[in-house]
Amino acid sequence: MDRIAGKAHTKHYQKGAFLFRSQEKDDALYIVNRGKVRIYRLSDSGKEQLVRILNPGDFTGEWTLFNPDVVHEEYAEATRDTSVCMIQQHDVQEFLKEYPAISLKLLGEMSQRLERSARQTAQVAVESVITRLVLFLAENVEPEMGNSSTITLPMAKKDIASYLGTTPETISRKFGELENEGLIQQLSGKRIKIQDLDDLLLYSE
């Protein structure tokens, strides 16, 4: 750990700053220390698709690690003041060779991400917006007592829209629909009360 710490740089980003933008990534692994980072892609037509949100402890940059000199097109934007820990590609490679156990951990994380991504694709491809939204909510309930619980949305609704491959307008309407059906209640400050999770999940015609 000490050795790693020795090689790592800490870097601060103000809200709105980019850790990197499409194509101009310097080959490093980024580990979020504090703050929040949106990772998204831009389509040809200029619409953005949210890929993932990085919270403290999460990392990104693995792509350039193992496939340097192949560019890819993600944007990483700090959505609030953020500090990250950067380790250069070269150094990471060293550590991985020296401590194989880290590779195994990494492989575990990567396969989880791959799983999520595949599920995400499948959902966007074949499920209706309301179904995607319900599944999204279900994924974000903190397991609590009983079947009713309240959750705090992990991101703004416009980001949920982007994540689910739809528009803010539609998301707004679908939330309304769920509320009308008595399945959820929209409280203040991104908090949602779910009356009954099973009922909610059943509501996907």
Add this chain to the structure above:
Amino acid sequence: MDRIAGKAHTKHYQKGAFLFRSQEKDDALYIVNRGKVRIYRLSDSGKEQLVRILNPGDFTGEWTLFNPDVVHEEYAEATRDTSVCMIQQHDVQEFLKEYPAISLKLLGEMSQRLERSARQTAQVAVESVITRLVLFLAENVEPEMGNSSTITLPMAKKDIASYLGTTPETISRKFGELENEGLIQQLSGKRIKIQDLDDLLLYSE
């Protein structure tokens, strides 16, 4: 290599047989030797989404390797007579610990797959069908002389439809559209002639 070969089993599947189905996967790594395997998912509503097609040399099963006892929901079906090489999870772990270089290779492969998957999600989410189809074609041209080339579709149109998150009917129509525009020609036997790749790529309103 010898050591690995010693642990590996070879297994044959007839066309239509499943290497594994959702949830009932035995913890092993599958490497395709001969034949072709469709990996897909089933949505709640029963529609399938093609995730990937395995050709000789490709592998799957990494998920259970690093996240055993977590089920996930992919189906792997041999679309023709296929032989695969199976290595038990336990043995793979051993090899990885012993030969760290393999982990690095694996990580490279995984990050490529992750990249593809993320791109796939983004495309399905925000691009129109015709754009997705064009991009799909562009990804499958073998780099050839000049700007015009012919490609052989790597899968049936119905599979392309499933892969791109749409229906066979729509795919059929979009191919027709592209042909009417003089951008491609549909030859016999899954062969497509692309007049000019740049023009094709420009055609995505």
Add this chain to the structure above:
DNA sequence: TACTTTTCTTGATGCACGTCAATTTTTTTG
């Protein structure tokens, strides 16, 4: 606390694409 900016909501309208159904073409199989 007032001001600015961002996010969210709501309505009206249109189209891309899914669905159902029927036919044709291609592939598979004995």
Add this chain to the structure above:
DNA sequence: CAAAAAAATTGACGTGCATCAAGAAAAGTA
């Protein structure tokens, strides 16, 4: 090669959701 099965095509029709626009609410800032 003929018969059967699977895949592809074509038409008619309906709808889920995007889009544009404009106002309301919330969050951020001074």
